[in-house]
Amino acid sequence: AQSVTQPDIHITVSEGASLELRCNYSYGATPYLFWYVQSPGQGLQLLLKYFSGDTLVQGIKGFEAEFKRSQSSFNLRKPSVHWSDAAEYFCAVGARRSNYQLIWGAGTKLIIKP
Amino acid sequence: ETGVTQSPTHLIKTRGQQVTLRCSSQSGHNTVSWYQQALGQGPQFIFQYYREEENGRGNFPPRFSGLQFPNYSSELNVNALELDDSALYLCASSAQDDEQYFGPGTRLTVT
Numbered sequence: 001a002q003s004v005t006q007p008d009i010h011i012t013v014s015e016g017a018s019l020e021l022r023c024n025y026s027y028g029a030t031p032y033l034f035w036y037v038q039s040p041g042q043g044l045q046l047l048l049k050y051f052s053g054d055t056l057v058q059g060i061k062g063f064e065a066e067f068k069r070s071q072s073s074f075n076l077r078k079p080s081v082h083w084s085d086a087a088e089y090f091c092a093v094g095a096r097r098s099n100y101q102l103i104w105g106a107g108t109k110l111i112i113k114p
Numbered sequence: 115e116t117g118v119t120q121s122p123t124h125l126i127k128t129r130g131q132q133v134t135l136r137c138s139s140q141s142g143h144n145t146v147s148w149y150q151q152a153l154g155q156g157p158q159f160i161f162q163y164y165r166e167e168e169n170g171r172g173n174f175p176p177r178f179s180g181l182q183f184p185n186y187s188s189e190l191n192v193n194a195l196e197l198d199d200s201a202l203y204l205c206a207s208s209a210q211d212d213e214q215y216f217g218p219g220t221r222l223t224v225t
Binding site: 004041042043044045046049090092101102104105106107 | 118154155156157158159162170172204206213214215216217218219
């Protein structure tokens with residue numbers, strides 16, 4: 001079955017500390033992978049995407065993610081978080097460069113401690 | 115450049131009623147997709163419209179229907195509302211086969 005798992009429902013990180021959000025997927029075809037962020041009252045914003053090539057991808061707001069095919073993972077990282085990063089983060093997988101009909105994870109809520 | 119807008123922001127309906135949600139796509143975009151996001155879950159794809167034609171549909175019953183207009187704005191209609199239809203409904207617009215841009219959503223509560 002096709003699925004995306006984000007094992008952490010909530011993560012609390014101190015401001016300035018590093019961050020890693022986990023994402024594991026099960027997908028039959030070559031996956032296209034995405035990370036989105038959703039702030040309260042806001043729509044979803046694309047942070048970064050992986051289609052092919054270099055397995056370390058850079059995104060907006062200082063985020064990066066690494067695709068590990070052997071582990072079926074696409075973890076999101078940031079070296080130093082800011083209070084404005086507090087939001088919900090979603091990992092998604094699909095079979096097309098266009099990102100509809102994606103399979104989404106349930107999200108990880110990031111809480112920043114001052 | 116105007117982003118994706120949705121109306122209304124919030125809506126409360128009674129079980130069995132019908133509801134229409136609206137979405138204005140971003141300038142230059144000809145494709146609109148609709149998603150349902152239940153509380154504590156990721157979005158679920160409902161359907162997509164490209165140039166006024168349905169271009170893909172997720173696992174939703176026929177009481178979920180849509181329209182896309184010549185200006186590429188779109189409506190989502192839900193008939194015979196059920197309690198489980200309570201969710202955030204998100205609209206996203208794009209140029210075909212390109213990145214989607216999401217609106218802020220409509221929060222629907224069915225009582």
